[in-house]
Amino acid sequence: MYSLIAAKRTLALVHDLVAVIVCWLLAYWLRFNFDVPELFLSGASRTLVLVACIHAPAFWFLGLYRGIWRYASLMDLRRIILAVGFASMLVAAAVYMLAIPDVPRSVLVLHPLLLVLSMGGSRFAYRAWRDHMLYGRVVIGGEPVLVIGTGDAADRLLRELGHSVDWSVVGLVASDARQIGHELRGTKIVGCVDGLAQIAQQFAVRKAIVAMPEASANGRRQAMEAAVQAGLSVLTVPSLEDMLAGKVSVSQIRQVQLEDLLGREAVQLDDSGLRGWLGEHVVLVTGAGGSIGSELVRQIAAFRPRLIVLFELSEFALYLLEQEFLERYPDVPISCVIGDVKDVAILDRTFATYSPSVVFHAAAYKHVPLMEGENAWQAVRNNVIGSRCVAEAAQRHGVEKMVLISTDKAVNPTNVMGATKRLAERVLCGLQRDGKTRFVTVRFGNVLGSNGSVIPKFREQIARGGPITVTHPDIIRYFMLIPEAAQLVLQAGLMGQGGEIFVLEMGEPIRIADLARDMIRLSGFSEEEIRIVFTGLRPGEKLYEELLTDAEQTLPTPHPKLRVARAEDAPDTAWQNDLAGWLAEIGPEAPATVKARLQRFVPEYLPQQ
Numbered sequence: 001m002y003s004l005i006a007a008k009r010t011l012a013l014v015h016d017l018v019a020v021i022v023c024w025l026l027a028y029w030l031r032f033n034f035d036v037p038e039l040f041l042s043g044a045s046r047t048l049v050l051v052a053c054i055h056a057p058a059f060w061f062l063g064l065y066r067g068i069w070r071y072a073s074l075m076d077l078r079r080i081i082l083a084v085g086f087a088s089m090l091v092a093a094a095v096y097m098l099a100i101p102d103v104p105r106s107v108l109v110l111h112p113l114l115l116v117l118s119m120g121g122s123r124f125a126y127r128a129w130r131d132h133m134l135y136g137r138v139v140i141g142g143e144p145v146l147v148i149g150t151g152d153a154a155d156r157l158l159r160e161l162g163h164s165v166d167w168s169v170v171g172l173v174a175s176d177a178r179q180i181g182h183e184l185r186g187t188k189i190v191g192c193v194d195g196l197a198q199i200a201q202q203f204a205v206r207k208a209i210v211a212m213p214e215a216s217a218n219g220r221r222q223a224m225e226a227a228v229q230a231g232l233s234v235l236t237v238p239s240l241e242d243m244l245a246g247k248v249s250v251s252q253i254r255q256v257q258l259e260d261l262l263g264r265e266a267v268q269l270d271d272s273g274l275r276g277w278l279g280e281h282v283v284l285v286t287g288a289g290g291s292i293g294s295e296l297v298r299q300i301a302a303f304r305p306r307l308i309v310l311f312e313l314s315e316f317a318l319y320l321l322e323q324e325f326l327e328r329y330p331d332v333p334i335s336c337v338i339g340d341v342k343d344v345a346i347l348d349r350t351f352a353t354y355s356p357s358v359v360f361h362a363a364a365y366k367h368v369p370l371m372e373g374e375n376a377w378q379a380v381r382n383n384v385i386g387s388r389c390v391a392e393a394a395q396r397h398g399v400e401k402m403v404l405i406s407t408d409k410a411v412n413p414t415n416v417m418g419a420t421k422r423l424a425e426r427v428l429c430g431l432q433r434d435g436k437t438r439f440v441t442v443r444f445g446n447v448l449g450s451n452g453s454v455i456p457k458f459r460e461q462i463a464r465g466g467p468i469t470v471t472h473p474d475i476i477r478y479f480m481l482i483p484e485a486a487q488l489v490l491q492a493g494l495m496g497q498g499g500e501i502f503v504l505e506m507g508e509p510i511r512i513a514d515l516a517r518d519m520i521r522l523s524g525f526s527e528e529e530i531r532i533v534f535t536g537l538r539p540g541e542k543l544y545e546e547l548l549t550d551a552e553q554t555l556p557t558p559h560p561k562l563r564v565a566r567a568e569d570a571p572d573t574a575w576q577n578d579l580a581g582w583l584a585e586i587g588p589e590a591p592a593t594v595k596a597r598l599q600r601f602v603p604e605y606l607p608q609q
Contacts, residue, residue, distance in 0.1 A: 043102025289317025415540025
C-alpha cells in the first residue's frame with residue numbers, strides 16, 4: 001500500500017516537473033510571438049535545470065502531493081497557487097542574484113501563470129474524466145429520481161449520486177419559484193413543490209429524494225407531504241445534526257418515516273444547566289425499560305452522571321436496556337434494579353444503597369382500554385400507590401427533586417387511566433408541603449412509536465395487508481417524538497422549583513385517520529389496497545385530548561416549548577388521610593367502585609357511561 005502511494009506521488013511529481021519545463025519554454029515562445037531568437041533560446045535551455053531544481057523541492061515540501069487527484073478541489077488549487085508562487089519568487093531571486101542573462105522579466109511573470117493553469121487544469125481534467133463529465137451527462141441505467149431541494153445538501157447529493165449506477169437525477173424541485181430554470185451541477189431546476197404531481201408525470205418518475213435538512217421542520221414536512229400526495233415513493237437524507245456530527249453522509253438516503261411528517265423543530269436545551277444538575281450525580285429512573293423511560297436514560301447519559309440507576313419491573317426490558325448501554329455507552333456507569341414501585345422495602349433499599357439526587361418517575365400503566373374494566377384497581381395501585389411510594393421514599397432519603405411523567409389524559413379525565421394519573425399529580429402536590437424534596441410534574445400527549453401506541457399497531461396491520469382499524473373518523477390526538485418528549489422532560493425538571501405542572505408544547509393535534517392514510521402512502525400502497533375500517537370508540541376513549549384543566553392558567557417560561565400551570569391549592573390533611581385510608585384497603589375493588597372512589601378524589605373525572 002505504501003509503495004503504491006509513493007509511486008503515485010512520484011508520478012505526480014514527474015508530471016509537474018514536465019509541466020514546469022514545458023511552461024518555461026512556452027513562456028519564451030509567447031514572449032517572442034513563437035519566434036524566439038537563438039540567443040534567448042539558448043538562455044532558456046541553460047536555465048531549465050535551475051528552474052526544475054527549485055520547483056521540485058518547493059512542490060514537495062509545501063504539501064502539493066497530499067491531495068488525491070480523484071478528489072481535486074479548490075483547496076488543491078490553493079496549494080498549487082501557493083507552491084508555484086513561492087517557487088517563482090525563488091527563481092526570480094536566483095536569476096538576479098546569479099546575474100543570469102537572457103531571462104526576460106515577462107517570462108518570470110508568464111511562467112507561473114501558465115504553470116498554475118497546466119497543473120490545476122490537469123488535476124481537474126482527471127477528476128472530470130473520473131466523474132464521467134468529459135463526455136457529457138450520459139445516463140447508463142439508473143432509476144430516474146427527482147431531488148427536492150436546492151441547497152448545500154442537494155449539491156452534495158448530486159455530486160455523490162453522479163457516481164451511482166442505481167440513480168439518475170432527472171431534475172431538481174425548488175421551494176422558491178424564482179429558481180426555476182437555473183441549474184445545479186448541470187441538473188435543471190424543473191419546478192416547485194406545489195407542482196410536484198405534474199413534474200413527476202412529466203418525467204415519469206416514481207421516487208423523490210427530499211434533500212433539505214437545513215430547512216425548517218415545517219418546510220421539510222410540506223415537501224414530504226407533497227411528494228406523498230403525488231404518489232411518489234419518498235426518500236430523505238439524514239438530519240443536518242447527524243451530518244454535522246459526522247455520523248452519516250448525505251448519500252445515506254433512507255425511507256421517509258412518519259416521524260419526518262410530524263414536522264417538529266429541534267429542541268434547544270440548556271446544556272450547561274443540565275450538566276450541572278445531572279452531571280456527576282446519581283440519577284434514578286423508574287420504568288426505565290419503557291419507551292419514555294429508556295429514552296430518558298439515553299438523554300441523561302449524555303450529561304455524564306456519576307451513576308444511572310435503572311429501576312424496572314420487566315426483566316426482559318431491563319436486560320435489553322443493559323445490553324444497549326454496554327454497547328453504546330460503555331463509559332456511563334449504570335446499575336440495574338428489578339423492582340416494583342409499590343414495594344416499599346425494595347424502594348428503601350435502592351434509595352439507601354445509591355442515594356440518588358434526582359428521580360424521574362416514568363413507571364405507569366397507560367393503556368386506556370385495558371385499565372378501564374377489570375384492571376381498574378391495578379391502575380390505581382400502580383399509578384397512584386406506586387407514585388406515592390416513590391415520592392415518600394424520595395422524601396425519606398433526601399432526594400433533591402423528583403419529576404413525575406404525567407399525561408394529557410389527566411385533564412378532565414373520562415377514563416380510569418387519566419383519573420389515576422391526575423390523582424398521582426394531586427398526591428405529589430400534597431407531599432410538596434412536607435420535607436425538602438421538590439416535586440415537579442410534566443404533562444404531555446402521545447409520543448410516536450411508544451409501546452402500545454397506534455403507530456406500531458398500524459405498521460403491523462399494513463404488513464399483514466390491512467385493514468387498518470381506527471376507532472372514529474374524527475378522533476384527534478397530540479403527538480411528539482420520543483426523543484423530543486424526553487428532552488423537554490429534562491428541561492422542565494431543571495426549571496421546576498417544586499409544585500409546578502409543566503405542559504409541553506404539543507403543536508397542532510393530528511387526526512388519527514389522516515395518520516393512517518399517511519402511513520399507507522409511505523408504505524407504497526393506496527387506500528384501495530389497504531383499507532381503513534372504523535370500529536367505534538373504545539371504553540374510556542375521548543374524541544380529543546386536552547392539556548390543561550379548566551381551573552388552571554398557563555404561563556410562559558423561558559423555554560418556548562414549555563408552559564407552566566399552577567394547579568389548585570394543595571390537598572389538606574383530611575383529604576390526604578382519607579385517600580391514604582382508601583389506598584390501604586386490601587383490593588381488588590370492583591371497577592364501578594373504583595370509578596366512584598376516583599370521582600370523590602378527582603372531582604373533574606366524569607367516567608363514560
